[in-house]
Every structure is written in structure tokens, then in C-alpha cells.
Amino acid sequence: MIRKKLFFREDTKAQIKKKDYVEIAMLADILELGKDEFTIISPLVPRGFESTRKFMKHGQEVKPKRYYSLDQALNDGRVPVQLREEAFDMIQEHDFCGYSFLPLGRDRRKRKVSLVECLEGARIYAYSKQVRGTEIIVRPYDRSKRVRIDGAEIVCSVPSRTEKQGKTKFKLVSVPVVDSREKHAVSLDIGSDHSCPSKRFNIRYKYTDDKESSGIINVCCHEIAAYLGIIEHYWGKKNIVPLQMCQFAIPSQKIVDFYLRLGNNVLVKDLSLGSEDKLRKPDRGDKEIALWSQVESLGYDKTFYSKRSRDGDVADYIWSLE
Numbered sequence: 001m002i003r004k005k006l007f008f009r010e011d012t013k014a015q016i017k018k019k020d021y022v023e024i025a026m027l028a029d030i031l032e033l034g035k036d037e038f039t040i041i042s043p044l045v046p047r048g049f050e051s052t053r054k055f056m057k058h059g060q061e062v063k064p065k066r067y068y069s070l071d072q073a074l075n076d077g078r079v080p081v082q083l084r085e086e087a088f089d090m091i092q093e094h095d096f097c098g099y100s101f102l103p104l105g106r107d108r109r110k111r112k113v114s115l116v117e118c119l120e121g122a123r124i125y126a127y128s129k130q131v132r133g134t135e136i137i138v139r140p141y142d143r144s145k146r147v148r149i150d151g152a153e154i155v156c157s158v159p160s161r162t163e164k165q166g167k168t169k170f171k172l173v174s175v176p177v178v179d180s181r182e183k184h185a186v187s188l189d190i191g192s193d194h195s196c197p198s199k200r201f202n203i204r205y206k207y208t209d210d211k212e213s214s215g216i217i218n219v220c221c222h223e224i225a226a227y228l229g230i231i232e233h234y235w236g237k238k239n240i241v242p243l244q245m246c247q248f249a250i251p252s253q254k255i256v257d258f259y260l261r262l263g264n265n266v267l268v269k270d271l272s273l274g275s276e277d278k279l280r281k282p283d284r285g286d287k288e289i290a291l292w293s294q295v296e297s298l299g300y301d302k303t304f305y306s307k308r309s310r311d312g313d314v315a316d317y318i319w320s321l322e
């Protein structure tokens, strides 16, 4: 049987059902649930999508301001975290399957990032810092003259979430590490040679009704965890460029607490199920939408912006329910 490592394990449906039932008025109340309480919500994926999988592929995306040339990006001058803040703070609904950005370089496939992957990436990173022998290993190739323009290539080894499975090794390319004009374009071109079920889950082919979808790259938790390792590596050398130009939303401890409750204290009443109680755990789409609902009500700063003075270091986040 495939089992998750203890750090990543969530309560099963049967375990959750044994907790004390609490009724909630809105999704935000999930944050108030105690360790031994649970609630029941309705499925969150909007009608019209036949499955959560279809929703994660074809649902609406949040789009931080896009540039179509390096000059445009330079004229604006803002860095990714500011563009995300603007876009996240503008949403007036929460049925989103992620956010996306468009590269300017050779590989123009849209990069799509779901909040669930951002959370799981932060969880893998915290695991690698809190459990001995699981460190993320980062080997940069950043000496070439082209690094200013093309970004660094960095070979990363990231621990797996599954028991008895070794680290997965891959190369991130176009990593911004030089404080240059080109860093704006470099960060948008981020890519990798990594492949895993979380990436393939969303593979999407050409749809004639979508001008942007001549292929799409889904960023996964392993790549985000690796990037957090890269931020730390360069931070240690007093180089803040990887952090400054990070295209991935880094969660606050508060949204981590909310996410943990989604996995351990919430069941979904789904009338389409064959089982007698019609209950299941929240699926990927439910979790993604619930996370966006918190972005909508609390704003970017409290949810997907990690503030050291308030949250401490992402490496030290608490990933268990108190």
C-alpha cells in the first residue's frame, strides 16, 4: 500500500467522522475548528464541470498583470509579489483553479500554479528543514556569462511525501539570481525537466476556443519546494534576487492552519456518491476553491504572503494541528 510519510498524513474519512460535529456558517469558520471537531460542507466545484479534474484544467484562473515584452515589464518596474498582491486583492469571487503567468522567452507555454501546490511545496520545504536527513539539495550552475540573460540552471533533489521513496532529482532552468534588467524576463521563463503525477494530472491539449492554450506547464509542489530551497541558498550569500523575483505564492502560517483543517476536520456531503452516508473528504478542487475563498475575504497579505515578523520562517512553520 502507498502510504504518506507521517509529516504529510491526514486523517481518514472514518477518523474524521468520529470527531465532534460542528455546524459552520461560512468557509472562514473552518479555521476555528478544534483538533477534535469536524464540519460538513457542500461540494465546492461549480456546476457545469463534470469533475474536479475538469475544473482544475478548465476553471477560471487569476491573472497577475501580464507583459508582452521586457520593456513593458521594465516600464512597470514592479516585482512578481506586487503583481500577485494586486491580482489576488482584486478578486470578487473564489471559483478559481489557480493563477497563471506568461513567459517572454523561447518556451512560451503558460505557467499555471494552483494554491494547493503552493501549500504542498511549502510543506515539503518545512519537512526538509525539520526532519533530519531530508534536506533539499541545490546545485547551481550560475557562473556562465549568460546567467544574467538566461538565468541559472539549478539541479535540485527534493524529498518525496511517500514512505520508502527516495528524493526526486530534476533541473530548474531560468532561475533569476542576478540583479539585472533581464531578471524580470528570466523569472517569467522559469521551467524544469521534472515530471510527476501532480504535473501530469493537469496535462491539457490544444483547445481551439482558448488562444493561450497551445500547451500549458503546471507547476508542482516539488518545483516550488526546490525554489524555496534556492531562495534559502542565495539568501545565505546575501543575494535576495531569487526571493524578490519568486513567481510562487508563499503561504502564511494562518492559511497553513486553514489548509490543515481542510484535510483533517472537513467532510463533503456529495449526493452523487454511491455510499450510504454520501460523505467524502474534500478533493483537490474543493481545497483549491476553499483556499481562494480565504484570499477573497482576508486578502493577499494575510494568506499568501509570508511575513517573517508575523509568521516566522517558512522552514519552521507548524504543520500539525495543535
Ligand SMILES: [Zn+2]
Pocket: 194, 195, 196, 197, 198, 199, 220, 221, 222, 223
Ligand atoms: Zn512534482
